[in-house]
Amino acid sequence: MLDVRIIRLILELRESGISNSNVLSSIEIIPREKFIPENYKNQAYENIALPIGDNQTISQPYVVARMTELLEVKSNHKVLEIGTGSGYQCAILSKLARRVYTIERIKNLHEKSFRIFEELKLTNIVSKYDDGNKGWKEQIPFDRIIFTAATKKITDVIFSHITENGIIICPIIKNDKQIIVKYIKKDQRIISKEYDNVLFVPNLSGKI
Numbered sequence: 607m608l609d610v611r612i613i614r615l616i617l618e619l620r621e622s623g624i625s626n627s628n629v630l631s632s633i634e635i636i637p638r639e640k641f642i643p644e645n646y647k648n649q650a651y652e653n654i655a656l657p658i659g660d661n662q663t664i665s666q667p668y669v670v671a672r673m674t675e676l677l678e679v680k681s682n683h684k685v686l687e688i689g690t691g692s693g694y695q696c697a698i699l700s701k702l703a704r705r706v707y708t709i710e711r712i713k714n715l716h717e718k719s720f721r722i723f724e725e726l727k728l729t730n731i732v733s734k735y736d737d738g739n740k741g742w743k744e745q746i747p748f749d750r751i752i753f754t755a756a757t758k759k760i761t762d763v764i765f766s767h768i769t770e771n772g773i774i775i776c777p778i779i780k781n782d783k784q785i786i787v788k789y790i791k792k793d794q795r796i797i798s799k800e801y802d803n804v805l806f807v808p809n810l811s812g813k814i
């Protein structure tokens with residue numbers, strides 16, 4: 607039986623303008639509480655970001671839904687996520703894509719999310735512990751790339767990871783703000799468009 611808290615969250619997301627039914631059903635199916643530490647579980651279906659340890663956060667459901675919608679994921683797509691964190695965004699993507707590759711620079715978070723993917727039997731996720739800014743050369747090309755940490759600039763290495771008509775969604779740091787930017791590769795050129803203001807933890811280099 608569906609938890610009334612999930613139904614309420616879905617309604618709230620719809621009211622905030624999320625209309626893609628595949629994205630909404632993915633949010634309905636994936637139990638967000640599994641990705642949240644014990645002391646915050648009672649807030650799992652509230653539309654807020656929550657701490658996940660190691661000074662990081664699980665994103666607000668609205669932001670996950672919005673970025674996933676903008677990513678325009680199709681069932682035959684290979685997706686790359688930079689910033690696994692709790693693993694929640696990745697789990698949502700795993701219900702929409704053929705395969706999701708995800709990279710996390712904090713070992714503890716990488717290991718925790720790996721165990722949750724196993725428990726939920728999300729067998730189309732491949733995760734690795736590394737600095738995501740280096741990309742995942744062995745798996746090139748990707749149809750879609752999503753950054754879930756605020757980034758100053760996307761490097762050419764990452765742009766070279768996507769297919770023609772490929773899309774990258776990233777919270778970009780601009781002056782004192784962070785804005786969701788969508789990049790589309792067309793005829794070997796990159797077109798960009800700006801969306802909502804957001805608040806993400808920073809994208810940092812190296813592993814810890």
Ligand code: SAH
Pocket residue numbers: 662663664665688689690691692693694695696709710711712715736737738739754755807808809810811812
């Ligand atoms: N998608 C996550 C959001 C987590 S917060 C979720 O649904 O919970 C962003 C995560 O990005 C943090 O865990 C942080 O450690 C990670 N991160 C930041 N810079 C990174 C980098 N260069 N490579 C890989 N992971 C990075």
